[in-house]
Amino acid sequence: MASRLDVYTLEQAEEDISALRAQVDLLNEIISMGNGPIPNVPASGFVSLFASGGQPNYINAQGLIMGLMGAQNATFPNTTRTAATLGTIASTTIPANDAEVGAVYELETWGNGVQGSTLQTLQFGIALGGTVMAASPTIGTTAFNTTSEAFRWRAVIRAICHSTGGAGIWTSYALITVAQSNANLSAANNNMMTGFDADSTGSTTVDTTVANTFALQAAWGATTGGPTLTSRVALPKRIA
Numbered sequence: 001m002a003s004r005l006d007v008y009t010l011e012q013a014e015e016d017i018s019a020l021r022a023q024v025d026l027l028n029e030i031i032s033m034g035n036g037p038i039p040n041v042p043a044s045g046f047v048s049l050f051a052s053g054g055q056p057n058y059i060n061a062q063g064l065i066m067g068l069m070g071a072q073n074a075t076f077p078n079t080t081r082t083a084a085t086l087g088t089i090a091s092t093t094i095p096a097n098d099a100e101v102g103a104v105y106e107l108e109t110w111g112n113g114v115q116g117s118t119l120q121t122l123q124f125g126i127a128l129g130g131t132v133m134a135a136s137p138t139i140g141t142t143a144f145n146t147t148s149e150a151f152r153w154r155a156v157i158r159a160i161c162h163s164t165g166g167a168g169i170w171t172s173y174a175l176i177t178v179a180q181s182n183a184n185l186s187a188a189n190n191n192m193m194t195g196f197d198a199d200s201t202g203s204t205t206v207d208t209t210v211a212n213t214f215a216l217q218a219a220w221g222a223t224t225g226g227p228t229l230t231s232r233v234a235l236p237k238r239i240a
Contacts, residue, residue, distance in 0.1 A: 116225020143193030
């Protein structure tokens with residue numbers, strides 16, 4: 001016969017019930033996953049979530065493994081650029097030690113501008129940790145139909161991590177679109193243009209163990225005629 005010391009008391013039961021309820025309440029708000037092995041392929045129609053390298057991933061019934069893309073809330077830089085030297089018009093921060101090999105960070109930004117009374121080229125650039133990266137497309141003057149033309153623009157820039165550490169290696173990517181805002185768009189009208197640039201063999205060395213500012217920059221070919229460019233919305237993402 002069990003002794004009184006083996007009896008599960010009411011107080012113990014209440015403590016255990018309270019602890020269990022707290023865990024259930026936590027699951028209503030937070031799901032934490034630690035790094036672990038890749039799970040088995042799930043049954044048809046299901047996916048399994050897991051963590052790898054501190055990032056959420058999933059595997060589907062076909063065995064395809066993908067990372068979950070993340071985006072932060074949009075910001076509103078409202079930064080105007082009129083100078084003929086590259087300067088930041090939107091930025092986000094890549095946290096210290098967040099990058100891993102193959103990580104891709106993206107900053108999508110859009111806004112408006114007005115060409116000068118004399119047509120000027122428009123250059124876009126990327127800076128990571130204060131270091132200018134290779135991708136830097138320039139939109140030529142023939143992308144604009146007339147002087148003093150109002151236009152809209154969109155820029156998507158990426159920083160891709162190839163190796164980590166104090167001498168981490170990165171490459172860059174930039175996709176730029178400009179379009180006249182008060183006329184029908186047509187290549188024949190010279191009022192729209194898409195430009196792209198990316199690293200070929202070049203690379204940028206930036207320390208991944210510290211936080212780094214990832215920035216979109218812009219510059220006019222000259223200030224003659226008073227051209228302006230303003231960033232309205234910026235959307236930071238980690239896409240891989």
